[in-house]
Amino acid sequence: MRVAGIELGGTKVVVAAGTGPDDLGDPVRIATTDPVATMQAVADALELLWPFDAIGIASFGPLCLDPDDADGLRITATPKPGWSQTRLAAPLAERFGVPVRLDTDVNGAALGEGRWGAAQGLRDFAYITVGTGVGVGLVVNGAPVHGLLHPEAGHLLVRRDPVRDPYGGHCPFHGDCLEGLACGPAIAARVGRPAEELDDAHPVWPLVGDYIGQLCASLMLVTAPRRIILGGGVGQRPGVRAAAEAAMRIYLAGYLQSPAFERDIVVPPGLGSLSGVLGAITIARK
Amino acid sequence: MRVAGIELGGTKVVVAAGTGPDDLGDPVRIATTDPVATMQAVADALELLWPFDAIGIASFGPLCLDPDDADGLRITATPKPGWSQTRLAAPLAERFGVPVRLDTDVNGAALGEGRWGAAQGLRDFAYITVGTGVGVGLVVNGAPVHGLLHPEAGHLLVRRDPVRDPYGGHCPFHGDCLEGLACGPAIAARVGRPAEELDDAHPVWPLVGDYIGQLCASLMLVTAPRRIILGGGVGQRPGVRAAAEAAMRIYLAGYLQSPAFERDIVVPPGLGSLSGVLGAITIARK
Numbered sequence: 001m002r003v004a005g006i007e008l009g010g011t012k013v014v015v016a017a018g019t020g021p022d023d024l025g026d027p028v029r030i031a032t033t034d035p036v037a038t039m040q041a042v043a044d045a046l047e048l049l050w051p052f053d054a055i056g057i058a059s060f061g062p063l064c065l066d067p068d069d070a071d072g073l074r075i076t077a078t079p080k081p082g083w084s085q086t087r088l089a090a091p092l093a094e095r096f097g098v099p100v101r102l103d104t105d106v107n108g109a110a111l112g113e114g115r116w117g118a119a120q121g122l123r124d125f126a127y128i129t130v131g132t133g134v135g136v137g138l139v140v141n142g143a144p145v146h147g148l149l150h151p152e153a154g155h156l157l158v159r160r161d162p163v164r165d166p167y168g169g170h171c172p173f174h175g176d177c178l179e180g181l182a183c184g185p186a187i188a189a190r191v192g193r194p195a196e197e198l199d200d201a202h203p204v205w206p207l208v209g210d211y212i213g214q215l216c217a218s219l220m221l222v223t224a225p226r227r228i229i230l231g232g233g234v235g236q237r238p239g240v241r242a243a244a245e246a247a248m249r250i251y252l253a254g255y256l257q258s259p260a261f262e263r264d265i266v267v268p269p270g271l272g273s274l275s276g277v278l279g280a281i282t283i284a285r286k
Numbered sequence: 287m288r289v290a291g292i293e294l295g296g297t298k299v300v301v302a303a304g305t306g307p308d309d310l311g312d313p314v315r316i317a318t319t320d321p322v323a324t325m326q327a328v329a330d331a332l333e334l335l336w337p338f339d340a341i342g343i344a345s346f347g348p349l350c351l352d353p354d355d356a357d358g359l360r361i362t363a364t365p366k367p368g369w370s371q372t373r374l375a376a377p378l379a380e381r382f383g384v385p386v387r388l389d390t391d392v393n394g395a396a397l398g399e400g401r402w403g404a405a406q407g408l409r410d411f412a413y414i415t416v417g418t419g420v421g422v423g424l425v426v427n428g429a430p431v432h433g434l435l436h437p438e439a440g441h442l443l444v445r446r447d448p449v450r451d452p453y454g455g456h457c458p459f460h461g462d463c464l465e466g467l468a469c470g471p472a473i474a475a476r477v478g479r480p481a482e483e484l485d486d487a488h489p490v491w492p493l494v495g496d497y498i499g500q501l502c503a504s505l506m507l508v509t510a511p512r513r514i515i516l517g518g519g520v521g522q523r524p525g526v527r528a529a530a531e532a533a534m535r536i537y538l539a540g541y542l543q544s545p546a547f548e549r550d551i552v553v554p555p556g557l558g559s560l561s562g563v564l565g566a567i568t569i570a571r572k
Contacts, residue, residue, distance in 0.1 A: 062543070076543065124433040141426065147426065147509050148410065148510040152507045152541065153507050153508045156504055157445055173541040174537075220434075221437070221441055221442050222422075222437055222505065222508045222509065224431070224434040224436065226434045251460075254459065255441055257348070
């Protein structure tokens with residue numbers, strides 16, 4: 001089934017159509033500006049990709065994913081100027097006459113990794129991205145988790161030792177939640193330089209790995225994913241994944257026993273920079 | 287469909303058969319001793335309840351719930367003497383010739399509450415019991431969560447202020463994880479008297495409510511349950527539920543927005559002392 005996928009990010013939108021990685025073609029990239037101009041450019045890009053049987057959108061959030069909500073599938077109260085309450089599905093469904101399905105960018109990435117990437121064949125797994133923020137996509141029993149809203153596990157409380165890490169965190173809601181401590185801007189605020197400029201031996205990386213390991217331990221205790229894919233600019237820094245795996249095991253302290261622990265639970269993504277738009281393709285095929 | 291349900295607990299087993307709460311009859315209660323004698327007594331009780339089309343077991347854990355595991359659905363490495371590696375499903379399936387289904391006691395209680403109790407009509411909710419230990423059952427997209435093992439969210443890390451609460455916790459694995467701080471034995475160790483003897487004004491109850499509220503906040507951030515049912519001897523002490531609801535909101539700090547927050551998320555169970563065996567009945571009907 002040929003479908004269209006839209007990866008809607010805070011700085012850029014990626015649009016493509018196909019059945020999967022083998023016939024995706026060159027994705028179209030569009031700068032994210034105001035919602036009217038951006039969604040107009042997305043629709044124009046989709047016209048050139050016609051025909052397709054469905055549209056999937058993997059979007060930044062927070063999102064309303066409730067199909068019974070009178071205001072439709074949309075972005076809700078986002079700090080991104082102008083985008084609050086932007087309806088994403090209905091305008092495209094009207095224009096193209098095909099079903100439009102929406103999920104979070106991270107649930108999309110998880111679904112794409114499950115279909116074609118590092119979680120193939122698994123029914124229970126997680127996708128974490130640590131970059132400008134921390135996002136978590138979750139698949140349980142083969143389906144993405146939504147619940148009342150959708151996973152926001154990037155904001156889980158973690159334990160911070162103020163002697164080792166006196167930085168109080170930058171989350172405007174929670175201060176030193178995981179995102180407040182481990183995302184790129186938190187690293188930059190702590191060390192006074194952009195995270196990208198720090199070399200691999202900088203002591204902040206094991207600290208960040210420890211915090212991500214606490215998230216992984218909490219996920220193991222709540223939904224017990226068989227694999228945890230760690231992506232994002234911070235998550236893919238050398239050493240961070242291994243530090244997170246080790247920290248997860250320290251925090252779990254041998255309590256959970258399974259042959260699965262003979263191998264790494266925390267693994268790198270399999271789809272690289274295409275995970276977002278392939279996630280959107282997977283959402284469309286749902 | 288008339289089915290049999292077995293609530294297998296650490297101190298007693300409850301066995302009943304029926305289609306639901308209306309025709310359950312008087313459940314049979316059996317003391318939990320060694321596994322051979324106990325499961326023999328369970329089988330004898332089931333003979334008297336014959337006929338039934340399936341058997342459901344809601345058991346203490348940890349459990350192997352993997353239908354493809356060569357050693358079968360069973361209790362794995364439990365601290366309870368003699369019970370490690372006890373196969374629960376296969377012997378009863380052979381004797382009665384009906385399907386035998388197994389899940390955790392807390393997933394069972396959650397499923398029962400979803401079918402007949404405080405979570406009717408919901409597809410995403412949680413059941414927490416705080417008593418001798420802390421257990422969490424989770425339903426996501428209408429189905430119980432298993433993953434690699436099953437939820438063990440009673441062992442989530444929480445934040446403890448050593449000034450307010452100098453007690454270091456009693457969990458042999460994690461020290462001051464949630465269970466190590468909030469279960470009945472932890473309360474008794476902290477104040478030097480059994481938890482049941484403490485009056486409702488004792489200052490330990492708001493402290494326990496705070497820790498349970500941290501668990502509720504973490505669950506909201508991971509699977510976003512629409513309702514969290516709080517049971518168990520500690521969980522149902524006056525004031526604890528309200529303290530947990532309030533603490534959850536403080537830890538979430540307004541980050542998650544939904545009209546659902548206009549009402550309490552944390553609610554008492556609807557099935558009382560029958561939630562365990564009704565959970566087992568629900569597991570059998572799956």
